[in-house]
Amino acid sequence: MVIVVAYTPDSSGEAALAYGIAEAKRRDAKIVVVNATRGDALVDPRFAGESAVGTVDSELASMDHEITQPIGPDVSDLIISEVERTGAGYLVVGLRHRTPVGKLIMGSVSQRLLLDSPVPVFAVRPPRD
Amino acid sequence: MDALNGLMDGFATALTPMNLLYACIGVILGTAVGVLPGIGPAMTVALLLPITYNVEPASAFIMFAGIYYGGMYGGSTTSILLNTPGESSSVITALEGNKMAKAGRAAQALATAAIGSFVAGSIGTALLVAFAPSIANLAVKLGAPSYFAIMLLALVAVTAVLGASKLRGFIALFLGLAIGLVGIDGLTGQNRLTLGIPLLSDGIDIVVIAVAIFAIGEALWVAAHLRRRPVEVIPVGRPWMGKEDWKRSWMPWLRGTAYGFPFGALPAGGAELPTFLSYVTERKLAKKPEEFGHGAIEGVAGPEAANNASAAGTLVPMLSLGLPTNATAAVMLAAMTGYGIQPGPALFEEHGDLVWALIASLFIGNLLLLVLNLPLAPLWAKLLRTPRPYLYAGILFFASLGAYAVNLQWFDLALLLFFGLLGLLMRRFGLPTLPLIIGVILGPRLEIQLRQALQLGEGQWSTLFSEPVAVIVYVVIVLLFAAPYLTRLVRRTPQEA
Numbered sequence: 001m002v003i004v005v006a007y008t009p010d011s012s013g014e015a016a017l018a019y020g021i022a023e024a025k026r027r028d029a030k031i032v033v034v035n036a037t038r039g040d041a042l043v044d045p046r047f048a049g050e051s052a053v054g055t056v057d058s059e060l061a062s063m064d065h066e067i068t069q070p071i072g073p074d075v076s077d078l079i080i081s082e083v084e085r086t087g088a089g090y091l092v093v094g095l096r097h098r099t100p101v102g103k104l105i106m107g108s109v110s111q112r113l114l115l116d117s118p119v120p121v122f123a124v125r126p127p128r129d
Numbered sequence: 130m131d132a133l134n135g136l137m138d139g140f141a142t143a144l145t146p147m148n149l150l151y152a153c154i155g156v157i158l159g160t161a162v163g164v165l166p167g168i169g170p171a172m173t174v175a176l177l178l179p180i181t182y183n184v185e186p187a188s189a190f191i192m193f194a195g196i197y198y199g200g201m202y203g204g205s206t207t208s209i210l211l212n213t214p215g216e217s218s219s220v221i222t223a224l225e226g227n228k229m230a231k232a233g234r235a236a237q238a239l240a241t242a243a244i245g246s247f248v249a250g251s252i253g254t255a256l257l258v259a260f261a262p263s264i265a266n267l268a269v270k271l272g273a274p275s276y277f278a279i280m281l282l283a284l285v286a287v288t289a290v291l292g293a294s295k296l297r298g299f300i301a302l303f304l305g306l307a308i309g310l311v312g313i314d315g316l317t318g319q320n321r322l323t324l325g326i327p328l329l330s331d332g333i334d335i336v337v338i339a340v341a342i343f344a345i346g347e348a349l350w351v352a353a354h355l356r357r358r359p360v361e362v363i364p365v366g367r368p369w370m371g372k373e374d375w376k377r378s379w380m381p382w383l384r385g386t387a388y389g390f391p392f393g394a395l396p397a398g399g400a401e402l403p404t405f406l407s408y409v410t411e412r413k414l415a416k417k418p419e420e421f422g423h424g425a426i427e428g429v430a431g432p433e434a435a436n437n438a439s440a441a442g443t444l445v446p447m448l449s450l451g452l453p454t455n456a457t458a459a460v461m462l463a464a465m466t467g468y469g470i471q472p473g474p475a476l477f478e479e480h481g482d483l484v485w486a487l488i489a490s491l492f493i494g495n496l497l498l499l500v501l502n503l504p505l506a507p508l509w510a511k512l513l514r515t516p517r518p519y520l521y522a523g524i525l526f527f528a529s530l531g532a533y534a535v536n537l538q539w540f541d542l543a544l545l546l547f548f549g550l551l552g553l554l555m556r557r558f559g560l561p562t563l564p565l566i567i568g569v570i571l572g573p574r575l576e577i578q579l580r581q582a583l584q585l586g587e588g589q590w591s592t593l594f595s596e597p598v599a600v601i602v603y604v605v606i607v608l609l610f611a612a613p614y615l616t617r618l619v620r621r622t623p624q625e626a
Binding site: 037038039040041042043044045047049050051069071072073 | 165166211213355356357358359360361362510513514515516517518
């Protein structure tokens with residue numbers, strides 16, 4: 001059994017990762033953390049740098065895990081191809097609050113994942129404070 | 130009209146609300162393009178060349194001056210926060226600057242770079258006021274043979290001294306000189322390199338070439354490498370400096386200026402050498418040399434000051450002799466020719482008002498940059514998130530618009546694409562673009578001087594050596610070529626002995 005976590009270095013990504021870890025422990029599954037980027041800008045705040053990847057890696061040290069950072073034109077396609085490659089049973093995504101206009105212009109990766117994923121999706125929201 | 134009066138008149142021109150607005154636009158635009166690697170001030174000025182058709186010369190040059198200085202400021206921001214220097218002159222800044230930023234002292238690094246640039250830029254511009262007019266006065270008396278020799282020196286120096294490979298430099302230079310030859314020969318009326326195409330007999334407009342090489346070439350190159358792993362940006366607040374930082378920075382600023390200005394003012398130009406020398410000096414003089422390599426503030430302050438002082442110095446040969454030694458100055462010179470202004474030693478005499486307005490706007494631009502950039506640094510860092518497709522789509526659009534606006538004919542668009550492909554190939558094979566653009570601009574003028582000299586000398590080649598200045602310059606050129614081999618020889622002999 002494999003669980004794929006769509007990760008970004010922010011609160012919704014952390015929420016997804018935390019849930020993914022809990023779920024993987026419960027099912028005794030391998031966890032695959034995917035941090036994808038379009039890679040078309042010099043700087044992408046959703047792309048985990050070396051230090052952030054290191055933190056995630058040490059968080060997962062006790063488990064069977066894998067971290068990938070694919071680059072391609074469409075982030076949701078990249079995540080779904082990771083799901084297919086690993087033959088995962090579940091996908092975990094973090095939701096973030098988006099305004100309707102923002103969603104209209106920029107689209108929503110989590111919405112695409114919910115609609116396109118071949119496997120069941122856990123959608124997690126970061127705790128409100 | 131003496132220098133000080135001229136400068137005051139210049140300030141009067143530059144301080145009108147309209148021109149202040151142009152200065153602001155230039156400074157903001159310049160910083161923005163300086164921050165983004167790959168898009169430099171040269172490309173921006175090239176893209177803006179078409180505005181010279183309906184904007185007054187003084188206003189256009191005030192804006193270009195803002196872009197020129199702004200690009201320098203922006204470049205240091207990128208090299209400190211990302212460790213990806215936008216141009217070769219800020220490579221040294223990245224050495225210590227990025228280490229400082231990683232150690233959590235990004236704010237201080239940015240502050241010493243910005244304030245150092247302001248100090249060096251102001252002193253450099255003041256030196257420009259002091260030296261340029263008198264050099265122009267001397268240069269007016271030079272004859273065609275001397276002028277030919279000095280131009281040759283500039284070409285050789287830009288090609289052989291700057292840049293890594295002489296062979297690549299000369300390939301680019303001769304490409305540029307060949308492009309400069311296209312068109313009807315002014316003296317004999319013969320068609321040269323026109324390939325039987327009548328539209329080429331007017332020559333190729335410099336706007337088209339500059340836009341193609343800088344904008345289209347770069348856009349195609351980026352399109353070929355569109356997706357790359359994003360780099361990590363170091364978050365930064367508002368730049369500031371503590372008392373200790375001031376104490377450690379002010380001497381490097383002054384020393385950097387002392388290195389930068391003379392190197393910039395030489396017809397050889399270039400900011401690589403003075404920034405490197407300043408770095409080495411600061412490392413030697415530092416009270417805590419062990420800090421170098423781990424983020425020493427002196428290693429940012431000195432080179433950054435040297436960089437800006439050399440930018441001011443570059444304007445000395447440009448304004449007093451009409452010799453550009455960096456890409457932005459070359460494109461600015463193209464804009465001058467576009468206005469029908471003949472660059473050269475007579476510039477101060479004939480277009481004094483324009484030149485002094487330009488110099489005054491350098492002072493104003495410098496101050497604006499300091500005021501704008503200290504608080505806005507976090508905003509500039511956000512600019513780096515712009516996706517490349519949006520950015521380069523805009524650049525391609527303005528490039529095509531600009532090239533078409535030159536003569537309103539489709540043929541220029543075809544030329545734009547052709548030279549854009551050349552620009553892409555040059556980037557692919559590591560040919561520097563600077564020698565090409567300087568070859569295109571200086572080539573025709575070099576030819577005019579050569580022919581004048583030969584006509585006055587009744588076709589005797591010996592007239593080229595008839596003036597003392599010319600002979601000295603030729604000796605310098607030979608030394609430039611021989612220096613690397615001589616030093617190698619000197620170094621080898623003791624080892625063998």
